[in-house]
Amino acid sequence: MQLAVNIAVLASIYALIACGYVLIYRVSRVLNLAHGELMMLAAYLLLTTASSFAGHPLFAISAAIGLSILVGAMVYLFLMRKMTGEMALAAVLATVALGVLLRGITVIVWSAQQQYPATALGLVNPSIALPGGARISLCGALLVACTAVAYGSLLAFLRFGRWGVRMRAAGQSPLLAAQRGINLHAIYAIAWSLSTFTGAMAGMLIALDSGLGQTMTIIGLKAFPAALVGGLDSLAGALAGSLIVAAAEVLLIHYVDPLLSEVVPFLVLIAMLVVRPWGLFGTREELDRV
Amino acid sequence: MSRLPRASGHFRTSYAQDFRLIQTPLERRWLAALLVALLTFPFIASPFLTDLASQALLAMVGAMALMLLTGFAGQVSLGHAGLLAAGAFTAGILFRETGAPFWMTLPAAALVGAFLGVVFGxxxxxxxxxYxxxxxxxxxxxxxxVGGEYESKRGFSTGIVIDPPVIAGKAVTDPRAWYFILLTAAVLTLLVCLNLLRSRSGRAWAAIRANETVAEALGIGVAANKLLAFVISSMLTSLAGALFAYYRGFVSVEAFSLFLSIQYVAMIIIGGMGSVLGAILGAVFVTLFPYLIEAVMxxxxxxxxxxxxxxxxxxxxxxxxxxxxxxxxxxxxVGIWRRVQTYFLLWPFKHKPVAGARR
Incomplete structure (x- = not known):
C-alpha cells in the first residue's frame, strides 16, 4: 500500500514537471533542458518571498509563482526568440547553457546549502494516515492534487481555449498558423510561461516537502524520460509515462537496489527509444522532423 | 575537407595536391615555428602554466573526437563524459584489480571505448x-x-587512486614529462582526425551529415559509416579518459558529471562546428576560461x-x-578567425568580388 502511495506521489512529481517539457516541445519543437533549473529557480524565489512576506505564506507563494511566470516569459523574449529558425539542436544547447547559467546564479545568490522554505514560511508538513496503513505527507497529497488540477486545466485549455487552439495550431504548422494571423511570438512566450508555471509549482512543492538544494535539477532531468516515454508531443502521454517511470523507479529501488534511483528513468528511456522512439502516444512522423 | 580558396598564386592542379596536409612553404615554416614553440614551452613556462597547457592538450583530444562525431559526421552526442568515464574507469579498475601497466590499460580503454561506441552508436x-x-x-x-556502483561495492567510495605510469623504469610525475606525453597524444589525434577526414570515410561522413538519403543513394553505407564514426570517436575519447585518469592519479565518478559533457559540447560550439581547428581553439578556451574568470574577478x-x-x-x-x-x-x-583572415586577404577591399565568389 505504501508503495502505491509512493508511486502516486513520484508519478505526480514527474507528471507535473514533464508537462512543462511537453508544452514547450509541442508548441515550438524545442527541448527545454533548463526545465529543472527553472523549477529550482522558482523554489529559490519562494525562499526570498517567504522572508520578505513573513507570516503570509499564501501571499509569498503567489508572489513567487508570479515571478517565475515572468521569468519564463523573459527566457523566451531574451533568449529563445533569438534561437527561432536556428537548428533545433542550437536551441537545445541554448537551454543547456541557460541551465548552467541559472545553476551558477542560484548558488551565488542563495548559496549551495540545503535550505527549507517550509520553515521559512512557517508551514508544517504533517504526515496523513491513509486507509490501508499507508502514510502520505501533506505536501505529497497537495502534489497529487496539483498535478490533477494542472493536467485537467491544461487539457481543457488546449482543447477549448482560444489561445489553446492557437497553441496547437502553432505546434502543428508554424507557417500556416502565422499566415492565419496567429502571433507566434506571443504563443511561444505563453508556452514558456505556462511551462515555467507548472515547473514552478512542482519545484515549490518539492522544496516544501523535502528541502531545496542543487539536487533539484536532477529531479527535473529525471522527469524528462517520463515526457519522452509518453511521447514528447502528448500531454496525456506524459501522464502515462510518468506513471510508468515512477512505478519502475519505486519498485526497483524497493526490491533491487536503492542506488538505482538515479538511473532507472534513463533505463526506461533507453528501452523506450529502442522499442518505440516516438513514445506511447506521440506522433510517429515527429522523428523525422527533428 | 573543404579548403578556403587562396588569395592568389597557389593553384592546386591535381587531387594529390589538393589532399596534401601542408600546402605551401609558408605553411610549412609556420608549422615548424609552432612546433618549436610547443616543444620549448615547458622549459620556459612555470609549472603552473605547463599544467594548464597539459590540461588543454588533454581536452583537445576529447574535443577533436567529439568534433569528428558531431561536427563532421553530424551525430549529436551529449554523453561524452560517459565515454571519458569509461576510459578512466577501465584504466583505474584494471590497475586496481590486476596491477596492469599503462601500456596494457590504454589499449584496454580503447577497446572498451570501441565497444561503447557501438552501444552509443x-x-x-x-x-x-x-532523440x-x-x-x-x-x-x-x-x-x-556502473562506475559509481563499482566504486561503492569495492569500497573505493571516494575514488580509485592510480599510480603514475612507468616509462623506461621511471615513474612519470614531472609536469614537463606529462606535457610531452599529452602533446604527443594531441598531435597523434590531430593526425588521425585530419587523415580520416581526407579519406573515404571522411567524405562519407560529410555526405551523411549533409543528407542521409542522398548519401545512401550515392552508395555510401550510412549505417556502417555512422557506427564507424561513433567507434573511432569513442575510442579516442576513451583513451583521453584513461590519460586523464593517469594524469590526475585518481578516478572518481564525480569528475564525470553531465557538466563535463556540456563542457565538451561547448568546446566544439565555441570553437566552431565542422572544423578541427575549432575543436583545438575551443578546448583551449574552455580549459583556460575558469582561470581567466578568476583573474578577472x-x-x-x-x-x-x-x-x-x-x-x-x-x-x-x-x-x-x-x-x-x-x-x-x-x-x-573559427568564424572570427576566418573573418579576420578574409579582412586581410581582401584589404583594401571590403567584400569579395561577386563573380566566382565561393564560400
Whole structure:
C-alpha cells in the first residue's frame, strides 16, 4: 500500500514537471533542458518571498509563482526568440547553457546549502494516515492534487481555449498558423510561461516537502524520460509515462537496489527509444522532423 | 575537407595536391615555428602554466573526437563524459584489480571505448538529432551509474587512486614529462582526425551529415559509416579518459558529471562546428576560461565576497559565454578567425568580388 502511495506521489512529481517539457516541445519543437533549473529557480524565489512576506505564506507563494511566470516569459523574449529558425539542436544547447547559467546564479545568490522554505514560511508538513496503513505527507497529497488540477486545466485549455487552439495550431504548422494571423511570438512566450508555471509549482512543492538544494535539477532531468516515454508531443502521454517511470523507479529501488534511483528513468528511456522512439502516444512522423 | 580558396598564386592542379596536409612553404615554416614553440614551452613556462597547457592538450583530444562525431559526421552526442568515464574507469579498475601497466590499460580503454561506441552508436541507426542526443544522454547516466556502483561495492567510495605510469623504469610525475606525453597524444589525434577526414570515410561522413538519403543513394553505407564514426570517436575519447585518469592519479565518478559533457559540447560550439581547428581553439578556451574568470574577478573590487562561490561564478559566466556564442557567433572562434583572415586577404577591399565568389 505504501508503495502505491509512493508511486502516486513520484508519478505526480514527474507528471507535473514533464508537462512543462511537453508544452514547450509541442508548441515550438524545442527541448527545454533548463526545465529543472527553472523549477529550482522558482523554489529559490519562494525562499526570498517567504522572508520578505513573513507570516503570509499564501501571499509569498503567489508572489513567487508570479515571478517565475515572468521569468519564463523573459527566457523566451531574451533568449529563445533569438534561437527561432536556428537548428533545433542550437536551441537545445541554448537551454543547456541557460541551465548552467541559472545553476551558477542560484548558488551565488542563495548559496549551495540545503535550505527549507517550509520553515521559512512557517508551514508544517504533517504526515496523513491513509486507509490501508499507508502514510502520505501533506505536501505529497497537495502534489497529487496539483498535478490533477494542472493536467485537467491544461487539457481543457488546449482543447477549448482560444489561445489553446492557437497553441496547437502553432505546434502543428508554424507557417500556416502565422499566415492565419496567429502571433507566434506571443504563443511561444505563453508556452514558456505556462511551462515555467507548472515547473514552478512542482519545484515549490518539492522544496516544501523535502528541502531545496542543487539536487533539484536532477529531479527535473529525471522527469524528462517520463515526457519522452509518453511521447514528447502528448500531454496525456506524459501522464502515462510518468506513471510508468515512477512505478519502475519505486519498485526497483524497493526490491533491487536503492542506488538505482538515479538511473532507472534513463533505463526506461533507453528501452523506450529502442522499442518505440516516438513514445506511447506521440506522433510517429515527429522523428523525422527533428 | 573543404579548403578556403587562396588569395592568389597557389593553384592546386591535381587531387594529390589538393589532399596534401601542408600546402605551401609558408605553411610549412609556420608549422615548424609552432612546433618549436610547443616543444620549448615547458622549459620556459612555470609549472603552473605547463599544467594548464597539459590540461588543454588533454581536452583537445576529447574535443577533436567529439568534433569528428558531431561536427563532421553530424551525430549529436551529449554523453561524452560517459565515454571519458569509461576510459578512466577501465584504466583505474584494471590497475586496481590486476596491477596492469599503462601500456596494457590504454589499449584496454580503447577497446572498451570501441565497444561503447557501438552501444552509443546503435541508436543513431534509428534516431536522429534531438532523440539521438537524448539517447546518448541516457547512456551517459548508465555508464556513470556502473562506475559509481563499482566504486561503492569495492569500497573505493571516494575514488580509485592510480599510480603514475612507468616509462623506461621511471615513474612519470614531472609536469614537463606529462606535457610531452599529452602533446604527443594531441598531435597523434590531430593526425588521425585530419587523415580520416581526407579519406573515404571522411567524405562519407560529410555526405551523411549533409543528407542521409542522398548519401545512401550515392552508395555510401550510412549505417556502417555512422557506427564507424561513433567507434573511432569513442575510442579516442576513451583513451583521453584513461590519460586523464593517469594524469590526475585518481578516478572518481564525480569528475564525470553531465557538466563535463556540456563542457565538451561547448568546446566544439565555441570553437566552431565542422572544423578541427575549432575543436583545438575551443578546448583551449574552455580549459583556460575558469582561470581567466578568476583573474578577472581578482581585479574587480569587492571580489572577496565571491571567493567562496567561485565555482558558481564560473558556472554563470560559462553559461553566459555559451549563450553569447550560440546567439551572436554560431560559427565560433573559427568564424572570427576566418573573418579576420578574409579582412586581410581582401584589404583594401571590403567584400569579395561577386563573380566566382565561393564560400
Amino acid at each position: 546503435l541508436p543513431s541507426l534509428r534516431l536522429r538529432g534531438l 539521438l542526443a537524448v539517447s546518448t544522454l541516457a547512456l551517459h547516466f548508465l555508464v556513470a551509474y 581578482q581585479l574587480l573590487p569587492g571580489a572577496g565576497a565571491y571567493a567562496g562561490v567561485m565555482f558558481a561564478v564560473n558556472y554563470a559566466a560559462f553559461g553566459v559565454v555559451m549563450i553569447l556564442f550560440l546567439v551572436l557567433e554560431p560559427q565560433g572562434l
